[in-house]
Amino acid sequence: MVYFFIAAAMLIIGYFTYGKLVENIFGADDSIPTPAVRLEDGVDFVRIKKWNINLIQLLNIAGLGPIFGPILGALYGPVALVWVVIGCIFAGAVHDYFSGMLSVREDGKSVPEIVGANLGLTAKQLMNIISIVLLLLVGVVFVLGPAALLAKKISFGLDPAVAKYVWTGFIFVYYFIATILPVDKIIGRIYPLFGVALLIMAFGLLTMLIVKGYDFYPNGLDLRNTHPNDLPMWPLIFITIACGAISGFHATQSPLMARCLPKESDGRPVFYGAMIGEGLIALVWVTLGMSFYQTPEALQAALANGGPAAVVDQISTTLMGPVGGLLAIIGVIALPITSGDTAFRSARLIIADFFKFSQKENSKRLMIAIPLFLVGFAITKTEFAVIWRYFGLTNQSLATIVLWTAGVYLARHAKTHWIATIPATFMTAVSTTYLCNAKIGFNMPYETSVIVGAAFAALCFAWFMFKSGKLAASTK
Template identity: 70%
Template structure:
């Protein structure tokens, strides 16, 4: 139990200490008018209450990732908690803060524009394509996941497959409305209510572990790999536990709230703080996986029978009874739905920014939204496990690119870049190694070759960055200047 609460305390301390360092490094300017004030359009640029924005941001970023990922990560043992804490403080929250605040400085533009300003035109075009693909994968993952859970709980007296189809259609309809309506009409009003279910899920389940007398981490708190299948911690755990530690998906979400914040000082609690909140959710589910199930083999058996959704259902119903368990399940369902709708919305905004199609007119919004949803529907016909696998890699790759862009942003403003360049180098090693050794990719090398190559790629990227940084002039105000690389 001490280990769990120590980890939670470390995350909270990280927000107040390291979060302040990150904010100081960026250099907030409370006298600078934010995009919500300068570019208000009543649709996407809408000034909102900071507390509401925080709740929207938390629900935007906290999809299935901080639940399903940590459950799968729990198979590796307590090392998962170390990654969640360190990753959230030094990588994930830094990534989220800079993706949000760079967008604030770039008129609320989507993340491809922020990357392009700092890494050049090629990086911008690559990010335009890569981000939309990732968002479509996220949107589909966050339709199928909750649809399967809802089909189990509310099946309309249909067989399970048909119930999944019905719920998929209902969720699709909601996503469509949330994508085209003004941000304060559905998202701004419903998300604060959804937060109540989120709190019941996170705090209720962890409290019941204590009340019911469970022994936290019955197999000890050592960092040895205990995965039943012997899968290696490096790099698999760092891809599996994505959203609970660092997630490129968040970079696609932060600009939406960057268009709504009334003051730059709101950036730390909204962007850095929401990631710390997601880290706590991830800690809860990793701890549940290692505590509710007395052995990794027991957890693996439940996963084999029905995936992470079966774990969620069993844990919630057992710990909180039928009613409490149902509320907890609703919280788990709301998390992905409240990220899936904004995934499609973010895709619409990225395409609109790229194609320079104004979005105040509903006809122009429909022009982009309808084809997006047609493609999303087609993707739902693909096997869920395959989609999830590619989502994990794409997610971490996007996060890595955004961290490199953040590091260059600091260079261009005459600031120390280490808070971004160090995690960027680490994540480059993770992604490059995974690309080499993962069975779903063509290379599929042995660890003897894949590990050194992954490390070498990361080292090469760091050297490239340092050389580029040396040749990059410091600008008094670089917010409107193009990048110098690419």
Template identity: 50%
Template sequence: MITFFAALALLILGYVFYSKFIEKVFGVDDQTPTPAYAQGDNVDFVPMSWWKGNLIQLLNIAGLGPIYGAVAGALYGPVAFIWIVVGCIFAGAVHDYFSGMMSMRHGGAQFPSLVGRYLGKHAKAFINGISLVLMLLVAAAFTAGPAQLIAQITPVSFMVALVLIFGYFIVATILPINQLIGRIYPLLGAILLFMAIAVAVALVFSGKPMPNLTFSNLHPGDLPIWPLLMVTISCGAISGFHCTQSPIIARTMKKETDGRKIFYGAMVIEGVIALIWAAAGMTFFSGTDGLGAALAAGGPSGVVNEISITLLGTMGGILAIFGVIILPITTGDTALRSSRMILGELVSKFYKTDGKLKILLITIPLAIPTFFMATIDYTFLWRYVGWTNQVVATFMLWTATMYLLKNYKFHWISGVPAVFMTGVVSMYIFYAPEGLNMEYHIAAIIGSVITLAVVLWYAAQIIRHRPSKEVDSEYEAV
């Protein structure tokens, strides 16, 4: 229990202190009009309060990610606590802050546009493709799961449930953000947080011993921590999906100082949720062996349902069903909204996307393939979300690093986690079963060579963008 509360305290301290350092490095200015005012269109560019932005951002980036991913990541043992805390404070929250604030500074630009501006047109072309694939995969995966559960507990068939969910998706995608998302999602975000806190309180008073971090139990089992843990627990530590969602809220910010509370704050809250569910998975089933058996028998949804109902009773059952159905849907619809915004930027030179009818015409070509992918098995889809997701996160960190380098700011805050994540994704694609499925040591060698090449490129960029004597003092002061 000491480890759990220590990790929780570190996450809170990370927000209180490190987020302020990140904000100082970025440099905020509340005198500059935000895109919500400068480009207001009553659809995407609509001013909203920071607390609404925070809760909507939390719901958009979370869904079931910090629950399912944390439960699966708990199989690695208490080392999962380390990754959630360190990953969240120094990588994920930095990633989310810069993705939101850079979008805001560039008129609400989508992530691929930021990549193109700071990493070049070839990187932008690659990211445009992989971001759209990620959005469609997430939307499909987060539709298939709820539709399957609806079909199991109601007379409604899977296909009818799928049609109903996609009907909602299209409506939520084309409506102004303040009409549906702005009114309902803050409440749903609060419910997500309440659900996690209720589980945490019940777990503390359950009498079950929480695992403490020791050298003997750091990582039970045979699963290699590197790089699997960093892909298994993405939501709650660092997730590339978040940088595709941040521009949605960046277009609604009233002032720049709200960014720390919205973007860094929402990521830390997600880290807290992941920490709670990782602890619940290890504690409730008396260790990783019991958790592994429960996951094999009922999957993540079965584990979440059992924990919720046992610890919280009837209310827990209601919350579990609510969470497994509603939360993925609310992430899926914003994934489709983001893909609509990305595609809108791509075709903006040839096709103006103003007006609901034109927005609908942009949305339909995205919704159709997503609908058909949703008929594929959920677990199969989710396997391909993982690596794609972390590749996007890596590119966002490098984009932030180049932004800081070009502006003579303290680039290490994003550069170091960028190198780390480069190592993760470079090895994972060669080692993982859904990748090339190579031997561990061969994949490690190839991944190391790729990472070294990227580090050398980074070193060259540092030399190229070395600050002149005029800005040396300011650079060193930060």
């Protein structure tokens, strides 16, 4: 038990120390009016209080990731705890801070625009494609996951497969409404309450794990690979545990709140802080996965009988009883739904930025939203496991590009770039190795993939160092 609280304390200390360092290096300046102040339009640019935005941002970025990913990551053993702590402080929170604050400095623009301003037109067009594909995958994943859970709990007397389609339809209707309404009508009012419920749910389960006398980490804390299928830890654990450590999806969400930030000094609690909050949730679910089932084999058996959703259901009901379990499941359902709608909202804004469409009028929002949802509904016909694999690949690739973007920005302004370029190099190796080795990628032999991944990461870093001096000189 003590190891969990040490890990949690490290995340909190990281916010106050490394988070402050990141803020100082960036140079947050409250004398610069934010887009919410300069461009307020009552739809997407709306000032919202700091701690409300923090909770909204937490819900926007969380989704199923800090629950499903850590459950699957728990199969690898205690190294999952280490990755959540180190990844969250030094990679994920840095990524989220810069994706938010660079948007603040660029009039609240979406991530492709930010990347394009720093890496050039080709990178911008690539990011437009990657971002929209990722957001559609996220939106669909965050429909199918909660729909499956709801169908198990409330079937309306229908066959479970039919009930799932009914719930899918209901969720899509809600997504559509939330996507086109002004940000303060639903998201700004209700989501802070869901954010609090999410935290209570996670730590309520942890409390009951303690009260009911479960042994924390019963197989010890050595960092050996304990995966029952002997899947390689590198790079799979860094793809599996994305949300909670580092996730490119967050870069698509941060500009939503960048358009609502009252002042720049609010960026650390909103962007860096929300990521630390997600890291704490991920720690809880890694711990539940490793401690509730006692062995990786037992967890694997539970996953084989319904996937991560079934694990969440079993853990919640066993630890908190029928009523508490239902409340926990509601929290798990609300979590992806409140990320899925903002995924579609982000996709709408990225497309609007690309075509220079004002989004103040309802008709122009509908022109983008209607075809977007038709495509999303078509994707729901694809097998969930396939969608999840593509999500993992595009997610971490996007995170890598955003970290390199932050590195270029810092170099161009003669600031310390290492806070971005070190995790960027690491994630380049992770994403490249996975792309080379995975069946949905190039399906290359594992050893070859590792070599290619390391070589490409080293090449990217060397190229950055070669260009960094010229970047700084070009701004003088």
